[in-house]
Amino acid sequence: MLQIQSFTFNPFQENTYILFNEEKKAIIIDPGMLDAVEENSFFNFMAEQELEPILLLNTHTHLDHIFGNAAVLKKYTIPFAFHLLDRPVFDSAAAVSAMYHVPMQTSPEPSYYLESNGKIKLGADELSILFTPGHSPGSVSFYHEAQKILISGDVLFQMSIGRTDLPGGDFDTLANSIHTQLFSLPDDTKVYSGHGPMTTIGFEKMNNPFLRK
Numbered sequence: 001m002l003q004i005q006s007f008t009f010n011p012f013q014e015n016t017y018i019l020f021n022e023e024k025k026a027i028i029i030d031p032g033m034l035d036a037v038e039e040n041s042f043f044n045f046m047a048e049q050e051l052e053p054i055l056l057l058n059t060h061t062h063l064d065h066i067f068g069n070a071a072v073l074k075k076y077t078i079p080f081a082f083h084l085l086d087r088p089v090f091d092s093a094a095a096v097s098a099m100y101h102v103p104m105q106t107s108p109e110p111s112y113y114l115e116s117n118g119k120i121k122l123g124a125d126e127l128s129i130l131f132t133p134g135h136s137p138g139s140v141s142f143y144h145e146a147q148k149i150l151i152s153g154d155v156l157f158q159m160s161i162g163r164t165d166l167p168g169g170d171f172d173t174l175a176n177s178i179h180t181q182l183f184s185l186p187d188d189t190k191v192y193s194g195h196g197p198m199t200t201i202g203f204e205k206m207n208n209p210f211l212r213k
């Protein structure tokens with residue numbers, strides 16, 4: 001049984017997720033901690049729950065989703081991965097953080113790159129990697145079929161979608177990703193987004209104003 005802990009961090013109000021199972025093994029997704037207070041709240045949860053992290057993932061590498069990569073990888077010796085097509089976004093993070101006047105610790109290099117349609121194991125649980133570009137060129141979503149849980153990064157939000165005006169973004173690509181990769185999932189799939197509250201696939205199909213056909 002997979003459990004999800006979420007935090008909202010940094011000036012961009014980014015959602016950081018920890019997925020963990022009864023064996024206490026955990027996958028960290030998009031750690032957005034930017035200061036000591038946020039780092040303490042994150043690492044205290046890990047310690048209190050006695051979680052053993054096994055992997056760090058980024059749904060994509062916009063700076064608000066990777067602020068905490070350095071802190072996580074300083075504390076834990078674990079592999080770290082994102083999709084290769086987000087490499088240009090990853091490489092521009094330092095320049096973008098200077099532009100926003102938000103100083104950040106440089107993220108360490110990935111251990112490997114995620115493959116579209118690949119699988120990630122967390123004990124007996126399995127996540128499917130869905131390739132969902134458009135907000136950024138290498139955006140991926142993570143789907144846990146058994147419990148119908150989707151970690152959607154900045155692809156799909158409650159009543160909204162990811163921006164497509166940033167470098168590498170493209171509206172038609174994003175809309176296609178959502179219609180083909182996400183709206184094919186069961187309506188009662190719970191969607192945990194990179195910003196804002198949880199939603200479901202069925203609710204967004206009916207109500208999302210950006211995705212009406």
Ligand SMILES: [Zn+2]
Binds near residue numbers: 060062135154
């Ligand atoms: Zn983003």
